Amino acid sequence: MVLEINLEYAERVKQLPIYIFVEIEQLIAEGRKKGIDFIPLGIGDPDLPTPELIVREMNEQAQVPNNQNYPSSMGEEFFREAVANWNKKRYGVDLNPETEVSHVMGGKEGVANIARVFVNPGDVVLCPNPGYPVYANGATKLCDGMPYLMPLKKENGFLPDLGEIDKKYLKKAKLMYLNYPNNPTGAIASMEFLKEVSDYAEDYNFIIIYDNPYSEFTFEDYIAPSILQINNNHVEINSASKMFNMTGFRCGWVAGNAEVIKGLRKVKSQIDSGGPIFIQKAVAKGLRLYQSEKKPDIIVKSIKIYEKRRNVLVEGLNEIGWKTDLPKATFYIWTKIPEKFGDLTCMEFVKKLIEIGVIITPGTGFGKYGEGFVRFALTQPVERIKEALERINKLLI
Template sequence: MNTPNFIIEEMIEQAKISSNQNYPSSMGEDFFRESVARWNKVRYGVNLNPENEVTHIIGGKEGVANIARVFINPGDLVLCPNPGYPVYANGGTKLCDGEPYLMPLKKENNFLPDLEDIDAEILKKAKLMYLNYPNNPTGAVTPIDFLKKVIDYAEDYNFIIIYDNPYSEFTFEDYIAPSILQISNEHVELNSASKMFNMTGFRCGWVAGNADIIKGLRKVKSQIDSGGPIFIQKAVAKGLDLYTSQEKPDVIRKNVEIYETRRNTLVKGLNKLGWKTDLPKATFYIWTQIPEKFSEMNCMDFVKTLIDVGVIVTPGTGFGEYGEGYVRFALTQPIERIIEALERINKLLN
């Protein structure tokens, strides 16, 4: 969907100002970091010092990858959810010659990693853990108690949690996604304007939390990039400033409601066709097991079969080996296309 008009208009106005055309600062402009800190205060009740506890990233992806450069030396272990956003294990861990340790996200555990199942020796060796709720690709959310438990583990075994929270506002009905910073300021949280304001193409995000971790990230990034355009930071700050409480401002609420209608249409439609699928509480993804009738197939072959009837979904293994047996729908098409897709799927199933 389109980026809201007020954001585009702000960006155009700001781009005309000559000082906004200069090199930005790699760590983000003062006004941007102040706006992120204020947002964290009204949205989560978390106090952050914009001087040293907030930094700009050129979208979440860049942050996920570069934060590993700060800490990961060859052979270091990184705990990565699997299925998971591929950049944790690849751009983050492997490109730093680290070793991903895959934490399976299984349906029977509500797609949360089973911490008890990880050997203590592995936990001792781990330097970082990536964690992401609301979750891509499963659409799962986390109870706050689980976050507390992970933080306790991190303290006991001395690893850093990189909490990736780009779907924090993509939640349905009355569910409100928590921030890890509400529990501890020992770790960091990433977020971005991509999903919040339909700004995937503008590349603007932030990291908030522990000052030492942020100091390291700033040091690495100061030698890699020169930040994001000031006029984009201005427009994102204008969006963040709409928040006056943890409630979503109208522009985001209306956007998410559209995705909610799409979610309901697709999930109800699939179940009606006999394809058992759960309703996620958050994200614009529907993560579902291959239907019974095709359960002998691997997910890649099933995806090809769906393509033959004109529907494209992502194979579960695109998010790692523990994604086998699943596919992911993205609700990024209008309702008419979703209904058309259901009709095509019907041809295959029935």
């Protein structure tokens, strides 16, 4: 007998947007069948390998029987200590590893699970837009909260205009997500801005969740700050993903306000059983390389490669008449659709590039205020970036 079950998704799941990349993936699959040689500059996944020293440590630690057991969802003591020491060396911030640090299985998990600690149905969460989609969706909407979108405009250096936030919503705001160095815009925030936004958060009684996975992804002598340097009532999320080219290892941390960390641990203890101990060991080894705010050599080495790519791409785009700014951080280039195609939506323009075998991301993949823009990720070698430029040049002529 076949049971007839009426399967209906929960409202909160129904309201999640359709994944914009599905259509792009289909077009790419069709293109591949036609034999198009694609240059993928879409996804923000480092193409450079994880440093050997870290992989070796993981391999060794994976063989130790004690490291093969269930971990603790809040992170092992040695890991939390390594994170606290890293914060001290990197930012001069003191954290108690007992109470002010939690492990997360990648920053994404931290972003989503923190909302579960605070957001009641109808509560407002302030989300940058364009922005990492998890703030509004996986975090806010899956808690029946209401994302309030803060437009990041070019004329404001892609920082939210605090004065523009509707006071009616501010009163119900529990959290604000902020992310500088920023995905997708590549923008950075000054200490002055962080101070302003932190004071604002105190005035309106909400917590800042400072999502900082690109803290080490900075060029020349720019050093990105931490919100915890301003006020440790907030929390900061970081991870090994971009820092050590370790996206596939899923290891990150949340640090700061002990009450927030306590709540996050409570939620996590009911959901997950932590990340593998041998991976925590490997990441701790990487974090211990820091002696000051200066990046260790293994990071400098890969940043130099991305810096070269950034220069080649941005100079190249400007040379072929596509006006584009040079970002100080992240491996993203965020730029307006070239004038010649100004009447297209960013999705339509991206489809044109797919036809010539260049894959980039439409700005609306990061929310409605991303319309008019596209994002390049610097995840291909210089030769392939030059090839992409040649193809784009032909389209622009």
